[in-house]
Amino acid sequence: MNGQIEHRIALFLDFENLVTNTGISAANFDLQPSLDRLLEKGKVVFRRAYCDWSRFPDAKTRLHEYGVELLDVPPSTRAGKNGADMRLVIDALELCYAREHIDTFVIGSGDSDFCPLAYKLRENGRTVIGLAVKGSTSPLFVKACDEFLYLRPKQARGDKDKRDSISAQEEPSHSGRSGHRGKGHGGKAAEQEAPAGGHKGKHKVPEIARSVVKRLLGSATGPLNPSLIKETIVRKEPDFDERDHGFPTFARLLEAMEQEGLLKRQQQGRQWYVVSPETAMGRGGHAKRGSAAHEEHEQHEEEELEEYPDPEDAEA
Secondary structure, eight states, rough: OOOOOOEEEEEEEHHHHHSSSSOOSSOOOHHHHHHHHHHHHHHEEEEEEEOOOOHHHHHHHHHHHHHOEEEEOOOOOOTTTHHHHHHHHHHHHHHHOOOOOOOOOEEEEOOOOGGGHHHHHHTTTTTEEEEEEHHHHHHHHHHHHHEEEEEEOOOOOOOHHHHHHHHHHHHHHHHHHTTOOOOOHHHHHHHHHHHHHHHTTSSOOOOHHHHHHHHHHOOSSBBOOOHHHHHHHHHHHHOGGGGTTTOSSHHHHHHHHHTTTSOEEEEEEEEEEEEOOHHHHHHHHHHHHHHHHHHHHHHHHHHHHHHHHHHHHHHH
């Protein structure tokens, strides 16, 4: 876990907001990927979902399997509206003041009405993570959070994996078409193109990552921890996810930036650090100059010894 800090996390879900006109239904609502992301940050010690559960009976069993407490909020008006959002806000603030060990609050909703809650929680030193469906989320609420995670239906994630698999299979066949005159010639061409192309030109480094790295390295007085770069990017763009840009991990993104000459990675023990290319070159130059100066100093001492002979030899 980054920084060896184990966070205590509270999860609040406005369930109706997440499954109404969002492209995700109660039947294909899948909390597990988002829960896995949260568990990487720490312990999810509080899990509660608010809804009129008579409308979504299919989701109850699955949410119980995830250890989520279901708070039933029946409709309170003739139009069928309920006070789930108000109950959620009250409970979140009460938990914030009563349980100081809970330092991270996850709000599962895309509604901008939760912006004041996010501001108040952050004012009290809590980290706020938003959780909603990308196409049905207010940009205001995204900016109000420290970090934002997006829910995806099972089918959408499966189709995405399938498309990635198909594109990966098509690339070798496409490169092999140019060498169809001879089997060996085609194989050789593919082998030569693979190292030259690789992942370097496959995915574009996002502009937010470029600007953050340039600013941090420009003002850095020493090597940077990659986690600091990731945290800074997320602070500026809470819904940033390197996987949306084609990089399976943040380390792969750093690798692509190194190939473009934006940074240099250096290993110190088991930990990798990031420095600017100029700093890496400067350190190499200092090492060479230091070695040359040391040799020159030794040579100068030998000349001095030859210039001043031993007094005993002179008396003899």
